[in-house]
Amino acid sequence: MKQGFLIDMDGVITRSDQAIPGAAQFIEMLLERQIPFLTLTNNSQRTRRDISIKLQRLGFKVREEHVFTSAMATARFLARHKPGGTAYVIGEGGLLQALHRNGYAVVDQDPDFVVVGEGRAFTMEMVEAAVRMILRGSRLIATNTDPNCPTADGLVRPGCGAIVAMLEKATGVKAFSPGKPSPVMMREARKQLELKTEETVMIGDTMETDILGGVQLGFQTVLVLSGGTRPESLARYAYQPDHVVGSLADLLERFQEDGFCLLRQQSGVPQSVT
Numbered sequence: 001m002k003q004g005f006l007i008d009m010d011g012v013i014t015r016s017d018q019a020i021p022g023a024a025q026f027i028e029m030l031l032e033r034q035i036p037f038l039t040l041t042n043n044s045q046r047t048r049r050d051i052s053i054k055l056q057r058l059g060f061k062v063r064e065e066h067v068f069t070s071a072m073a074t075a076r077f078l079a080r081h082k083p084g085g086t087a088y089v090i091g092e093g094g095l096l097q098a099l100h101r102n103g104y105a106v107v108d109q110d111p112d113f114v115v116v117g118e119g120r121a122f123t124m125e126m127v128e129a130a131v132r133m134i135l136r137g138s139r140l141i142a143t144n145t146d147p148n149c150p151t152a153d154g155l156v157r158p159g160c161g162a163i164v165a166m167l168e169k170a171t172g173v174k175a176f177s178p179g180k181p182s183p184v185m186m187r188e189a190r191k192q193l194e195l196k197t198e199e200t201v202m203i204g205d206t207m208e209t210d211i212l213g214g215v216q217l218g219f220q221t222v223l224v225l226s227g228g229t230r231p232e233s234l235a236r237y238a239y240q241p242d243h244v245v246g247s248l249a250d251l252l253e254r255f256q257e258d259g260f261c262l263l264r265q266q267s268g269v270p271q272s273v274t
Helices: 023-032 048-057 070-081 093-101 124-135 160-171 183-192 207-217 231-236 248-258
Strands: 004-008 037-041 067-069 086-090 113-116 139-142 148-150 156-158 200-204 220-224 243-245
Touching (some): 004 183, 037 183, 139 160
16 A cells, blocks of 8 residues: 655654654655655744755755645645735745745735744734734734744744734734644645545644644544653543554664554554554
8 A cells, every 4th residue: 555654843853953763764764665755844934945954964864845834835825815915924934935936925015914924033013013914904824823832942932823822812813824733734745745645644743733633634643752742641632643652763663574554443542553
């Protein structure tokens, strides 16, 4: 059976600025066996080239085409629904480049959309300008709704979800988000790999984004415990992953042993691959 992988980044292949043990070897195995894959991130700050170079420096043999971001999903979504539109952007280079590549102009007056991504350079003046635009009819888009972002020192900083929450509260307008767990991003990634639904495996460390999105689209799902989710927390979720593993190193071991293929199990109880 043909199979391909959508692989979350933070908590799955990297933790802050370090590679998680076994992750680079897992990616190398996929490349050697010509198994299609994309690394996915909800963070819209960096371009896919920036991310690929960072991963290469951490020992991953990935190329630019192996990276898919929420900024790309957002820009493609907007380009389909209003080609050649305009956007006021609260965000950084990755989002700006994605919009430009999809035919969007970035403006500071009367935009079609107010688009919000991650960033540390936003000001209250930008927020106030966005509020005025939304109240005048500009539509509100968030690249994702993650409330915070991890940092290299182990702390967190406000994420896109926290920034957009201010705009939603001030305007009474609910943002639409194409990022994970939205089907927009995950379906777009699947199509880019030319996979069918039943051929797609989502690997992630977060139940609320990676696993939820995969379950909603009918993908096979693998929860790794190398990120923020603990096994004891699984019981409180109405949905469950198909498999639970310690890290990508465990999947790599199974592939090396017996050419492991993730087939959906029927019991409704997550299977451990360790």
